[in-house]
Amino acid sequence: MTDPNAAPQARPFALPVRVYWEDTDAGGIVYHAAYLAFMERARSEWLRAAGIDQRRLREKEQVQFAVVDMQIEWKRPARFDDLLTVTASIAGKHRASFSFAQRVLRGAELLVDATVRVAALDSATLKPRRLPEELLNACP
Amino acid sequence: MTDPNAAPQARPFALPVRVYWEDTDAGGIVYHAAYLAFMERARSEWLRAAGIDQRRLREKEQVQFAVVDMQIEWKRPARFDDLLTVTASIAGKHRASFSFAQRVLRGAELLVDATVRVAALDSATLKPRRLPEELLNACP
Amino acid sequence: MTDPNAAPQARPFALPVRVYWEDTDAGGIVYHAAYLAFMERARSEWLRAAGIDQRRLREKEQVQFAVVDMQIEWKRPARFDDLLTVTASIAGKHRASFSFAQRVLRGAELLVDATVRVAALDSATLKPRRLPEELLNACP
Amino acid sequence: MTDPNAAPQARPFALPVRVYWEDTDAGGIVYHAAYLAFMERARSEWLRAAGIDQRRLREKEQVQFAVVDMQIEWKRPARFDDLLTVTASIAGKHRASFSFAQRVLRGAELLVDATVRVAALDSATLKPRRLPEELLNACP
Numbered sequence: 001m002t003d004p005n006a007a008p009q010a011r012p013f014a015l016p017v018r019v020y021w022e023d024t025d026a027g028g029i030v031y032h033a034a035y036l037a038f039m040e041r042a043r044s045e046w047l048r049a050a051g052i053d054q055r056r057l058r059e060k061e062q063v064q065f066a067v068v069d070m071q072i073e074w075k076r077p078a079r080f081d082d083l084l085t086v087t088a089s090i091a092g093k094h095r096a097s098f099s100f101a102q103r104v105l106r107g108a109e110l111l112v113d114a115t116v117r118v119a120a121l122d123s124a125t126l127k128p129r130r131l132p133e134e135l136l137n138a139c140p
Numbered sequence: 141m142t143d144p145n146a147a148p149q150a151r152p153f154a155l156p157v158r159v160y161w162e163d164t165d166a167g168g169i170v171y172h173a174a175y176l177a178f179m180e181r182a183r184s185e186w187l188r189a190a191g192i193d194q195r196r197l198r199e200k201e202q203v204q205f206a207v208v209d210m211q212i213e214w215k216r217p218a219r220f221d222d223l224l225t226v227t228a229s230i231a232g233k234h235r236a237s238f239s240f241a242q243r244v245l246r247g248a249e250l251l252v253d254a255t256v257r258v259a260a261l262d263s264a265t266l267k268p269r270r271l272p273e274e275l276l277n278a279c280p
Numbered sequence: 281m282t283d284p285n286a287a288p289q290a291r292p293f294a295l296p297v298r299v300y301w302e303d304t305d306a307g308g309i310v311y312h313a314a315y316l317a318f319m320e321r322a323r324s325e326w327l328r329a330a331g332i333d334q335r336r337l338r339e340k341e342q343v344q345f346a347v348v349d350m351q352i353e354w355k356r357p358a359r360f361d362d363l364l365t366v367t368a369s370i371a372g373k374h375r376a377s378f379s380f381a382q383r384v385l386r387g388a389e390l391l392v393d394a395t396v397r398v399a400a401l402d403s404a405t406l407k408p409r410r411l412p413e414e415l416l417n418a419c420p
Numbered sequence: 421m422t423d424p425n426a427a428p429q430a431r432p433f434a435l436p437v438r439v440y441w442e443d444t445d446a447g448g449i450v451y452h453a454a455y456l457a458f459m460e461r462a463r464s465e466w467l468r469a470a471g472i473d474q475r476r477l478r479e480k481e482q483v484q485f486a487v488v489d490m491q492i493e494w495k496r497p498a499r500f501d502d503l504l505t506v507t508a509s510i511a512g513k514h515r516a517s518f519s520f521a522q523r524v525l526r527g528a529e530l531l532v533d534a535t536v537r538v539a540a541l542d543s544a545t546l547k548p549r550r551l552p553e554e555l556l557n558a559c560p
Binding site for chain 4: 301302311360
């Protein structure tokens with residue numbers, strides 16, 4: 001999913017995430033859907049780091065984001081109290097959507113690997129719309 | 141919490157709830173906060189059974205509900221795949237809020253016992269407001 | 281992802297799922313990760329309908345299941361109080377894993393479309409293991 | 421719920437918690453049960469700060485904790501992207517349980533106020549047991 005000829009990329013954005021009881025299930029490991037929330041936290045922090053205020057975007061420009069598709073592989077389980085790293089880096093940019101490559105790691109160990117496409121929606125109609133200017137500028 | 145002099149009440153409203161993996165934690169039991177969602181499902185179905193459409197209330201009359209306080213006791217744990225019964229019955233009615241007595245049972249066994257107070261809010265300002273007429277009529 | 285030469289399949293297993301407040305987010309729609317829990321509920325009910333008791337499998341045969349990969353497309357949003365249908369049908373069977381085709385619908389309208397691969401794990405070591413016999417027999 | 425004659429207490433343990441989409445509901449605010457998870461995160465971090473390793477306690481001494489009762493008041497709503505402070509301080513200590521006073525604040529504004537009682541359980545039987553020594557020593 002990564003172009004091997006791509007120019008060496010800057011280190012991806014990374015958010016530390018602690019695993020709490022709420023994230024686990026009776027299988028003794030982190031519930032598979034919890035990683036989607038972890039990855040969404042990392043995208044929210046990526047946006048903040050890029051100077052994009054989601055609350056302002058919605059209130060002032062009537063833009064909200066929605067995940068439209070995802071390919072995700074759960075390779076190894078995380079457990080209660082693990083300290084994880086969740087990364088996010090831009091993998092593609094289109095007219096009305098952009099894609100992230102995201103990973104969840106425990107130290108150097110890769111636990112989850114995903115590609116996530118996020119669309120911009122008009123928050124009144126929930127119809128797709130052009131990416132906001134400040135996002136286009138923030139994406140390399 | 142129940143008035144012993146109250147007239148014998150009709151059997152309380154009851155919703156069956158199956159426990160899935162999402163509801164459990166690595167302690168092997170249902171996560172304590174999951175019962176609050178179960179009880180909220182039962183209140184939503186109580187409202188529906190009383191002919192109250194929460195979506196219409198919000199869109200047409202700008203009313204939404206919010207839980208304002210709760211006393212809750214977790215007595216015994218539920219586990220994955222248990223089939224639970226979640227009850228809701230009106231325990232009190234005030235100008236801007238109403239209270240439910242709620243229980244979570246597995247067969248005859250009482251797992252969780254709670255009293256929950258819910259307020260009516262103006263959905264634009266999130267300020268308390270008078271209970272809507274149709275709710276006052278629905279409460280005994 | 282579906283073999284076009286496959287014999288016409290029986291109608292897929294379907295579970296009705298009501299959307300409650302817990303499933304929604306401040307975007308006014310169902311949170312994207314909530315659909316993964318909905319789909320897991322449908323798989324759990326598919327197993328039950330096939331006579332497979334996950335709790336017994338784990339306690340007696342030390343087998344538990346884990347989602348290992350997923351391709352998922354969110355096409356249209358669901359909202360609070362919607363009544364959804366979540367389907368599950370076997371899309372493939374391997375030595376240590378099996379795949380489901382899953383959909384979330386509102387009436388005839390397709391909201392979410394996914395392919396989900398689930399592996400059998402030894403519940404002590406969390407290592408992959410051969411699918412249990414009763415599951416092999418249950419899969420067409 | 422606080423004794424006004426109590427000796428001035430040390431500043432309570434405090435954990436910053438960011439509100440993400442997963443925590444909100446279609447009412448536009450944080451879902452009421454999400455605060456219970458926030459408070460459980462703060463108790464987990466309180467335990468860690470007190471040198472108590474929950475994972476080791478469970479594996480080595482067969483002790484796990486369970487919330488047994490709670491009184492909670494939701495006073496004001498938090499919203500997406502708010503940065504909250506979640507406090508935890510010991511409010512009582514019994515033979516087999518201990519109580520926390522917990523608050524959720526946004527700056528100086530009090531959003532949620534709770535008293536939470538947590539019991540020690542034998543993790544095999546889930547029966548109450550004496551508090552572990554290291555916890556007794558950690559509680560003032």
